[in-house]
Amino acid sequence: MSHKHLPYFERPLFFFDQSRFRKALEQHPVITIFKDALNAANVQFHRRFVEGEDIRTLVYERALFIDCILHYAWFQFEWPESISLEAVGGYGRGELHPCSDIDLLILHRQQVLEESKDNIERFLTLLWDIGLEIGSSVRTIKQTLELAKTDITVATNLLESRNLVGDPSLRHELLQAITPENIWSAENFFRAKYEEQQDRHKKYNDTEYNLEPNIKNAPGGLRDIQTISWVTKRYFGVKTLKQLEGKGFFTDEELSLLNSGEEYLWRVRYALHMIAKRPEERLLFDYQREIAKLFGFADNHEGLAVEQFMHRYYRTVLALRELNDVVLQFLSEAILQRGQNKKxxxxxxxxxxxxxxxxxxxxxxxxxxxxxxxxxxxxxxxxxxxxxxxxxxxxxxxxxxxxxxxxxxxxxxxxxxxxxxxxxxxxxxxxxxxxxxxxxxxxxxxxxxxxxxxxxxxxxHIYTVDAHTLKVMQNMGNFLLPRAKEDFPVAANVVKRLPKFELLYVAGLY
The missing domain is CATH 1.10.110.30 (Hydrophobic Seed Protein)
Structure with a gap:
């Protein structure tokens, strides 16, 4: 398609010359042009990050830039009216870190699938060829709805969807079908997300203090923040948490903590992706040192630079874990115990x-x-x-x-x-x-x-000093259990003779 007939991507991108890009698509191999644009943008985003630009600006602008790339990739092909490209998941929220997956849903009416099948395959192949890491699905509204009814992850992703290009009425029709009145009531949605979080926390020994923590999935991580967002939006029927300001659900301090905690973890995640050059979510030892240096920490009397950086990280996720406890407990009381006779x-x-x-x-x-x-x-x-x-x-x-x-x-x-x-x-x-x-x-x-x-x-060491201390005390407590006679016969016999067992706990704390 001639660049003169290509529909413009209408949202402004100050750092990207659309006119020049559109002309280049006519004169050079398409794949090369797309790759060059992506590489140039990555260099610029990395430079802006190192210079300390606001992380929200970078994450949102990266998503917006990919919106633009997908727009022009989509219009390399001819499409019927009843088909659309939707962003879902984190990308649907308008957030994108350097190596995050770009989750897409191609939504279509059944009657247009046959004529679109080849172009769908060619479109997705183009995205892979230009270097985008995509997760894609191709479904009708009916197929999507059936999946959403049984799969809480699919339902959650759809709640955060955005229409990128194509027929917007398809997404609107789908959203009407997945309201709490139709599938996943506020109560069932909360139960499912709460159980999902509990299972996820168990995978990380229910501690935010692993020495190589997963910044996305471990307790107090980004997924805990997202869980707060998902369940509150579903319950209150709002699109953003900002809409809950002054409603008595969050205190000003809690909203501030939620925002500052997310921004901090976003900076850590952005740096981690930059350094690892892949969608890594684990703060491995080698990455910790590099990120500490990038964040301006230096060895001094307070400790190694990496220890100072990780101390800040652990303090942040501990505070977020506490906030997660409060919010989910509040919702449990509001949703699960609604209408009950509270004795x-x-x-x-x-x-x-x-x-x-x-x-x-x-x-x-x-x-x-x-x-x-x-x-x-x-x-x-x-x-x-x-x-x-x-x-x-x-x-x-x-x-x-x-x-x-x-x-x-x-x-x-x-x-x-x-x-x-x-x-x-x-x-x-x-x-x-x-x-x-x-x-x-x-x-x-x-x-x-x-x-x-x-x-x-x-x-x-596997855990932080405080987590190790509590593990020691847990082991001490095990000496009091009935099975200790078999598992720890000597220790079990000794603790029986202690006149004040609590002093052993005090020793463990110090």
Whole structure:
């Protein structure tokens, strides 16, 4: 098709000369022109990243540039009216990192498939030939709907779809068919995404502290942020989280954390793709050193550059993991427990149980009685039937933890509560992990706070120092279990004779 008849890509790209590109498509081999354009854009994007340009601008502009390339690739062929090219998945969100897959859906009416089949194959071949890493599917609306009904991943990808080129009515018709009233109600969608997250976390030992973490899929990573986005958008029927500002769902602090955490992980991921030159999501040791240097860290009295970089990373994902806990717990209460008779069981003046989750009896419990910041974990250790903490109470804990200072640490009542926690016959380490996740343990024991997210850059350690410490304590707790007589006969016999087993836990912490 002559460049004069090629439809213009209408959205502006300040760094890409469309007129020159269109003329070149007539005068030179098409594949070469596309490759040259992609290579030139990559060089420019990399330079802008190293110079410190805003990561959101880079990620969105990269997606926009690929939109433009796909537009012109599409119009290298003739198409009937009832066919379209849709962006789905992360690319559908308008986000693209250097080596991320470009997920595409070619949507068509059944009657046009036969006449379009050859051009579809040629179009996809062209994309591969010019060096794009694509994931593609070719389906009718009916076929897509049937898949979406049974596959939560397909349904999720469609929620974030964008029409790139072709008949936009096809996507509109599809979106009308996949509303919560038709498939994946807010309740079922939440259950499926929550179970999906739990399974994903288990693959990474339910810790954000692996020394070579997966920045996308590990706890506190980008997928956790996306899960928050997916379930809230489905529940509230909004297109962006910004639409929830001022609605009482997110606090200003939480929205700020979500945005800053995502931006930080995006910078790490962008750098990782640049350095690895492939869609790598694991922060392997060799990459950690290079990224630390790229981010401006240097060896000094605070530690190796790579350790300082990873310390920042772990602190970020820990905060995001905590936020993920709050949001999903809030949605669980709003969606799964909607309409239920919420029986409330009083524990004491400060705490009560609601649907097997513990909650503070009022907003100012922790402000009026700061010792309750420790008491709540003692109560959970004493009653393993408590499934967790209600979202509002997690928020109140977070807002009140500034009360933990030297006077708080030296208060005999608080010392007594902490030792009471360590004296429990079960569930101790589980609550210590929860205390760590909510930022309480590192504040109450400053020495533990100093090693939170602290790595040792060698191959002899699997987790960060704080995660290793809690693993040690878990092993200590195992000596108390009935099976310990067989598994650890000597240790089991020794701990029986200890007058104060909690002191062993204290030794483990230090």
């Amino acid at each position: 409330v069981i009083s524990i004491n003046e400060r705490f009560q149980l609601r649907e097997d989750f513990i909650e503070a009896t009022h907003t100012y419990v922790f402000e009026e009685n700061p010792s309750a910041l420790l008491e709540i974990f003692v109560l959970m250790a004493q009653n393993p039937a408590i499934q967790g903490v209600r979202a509002s109470t997690i928020r109140w804990i977070r807002e009140s933890r500034h009360l933990i200072d030297d006077a708080y640490r030296n208060n005999p009542k608080n010392t007594e509560l902490f030792l009471e926690l360590l004296q429990q016959p079960q569930n101790v380490v589980e609550q210590l992990k929860r205390m760590s996740r909510y930022g309480i343990l590192g504040l109450y024991l400053p020495e533990f706070g100093l090693v939170t997210g602290q790595m040792q850059h060698d191959l002899f």
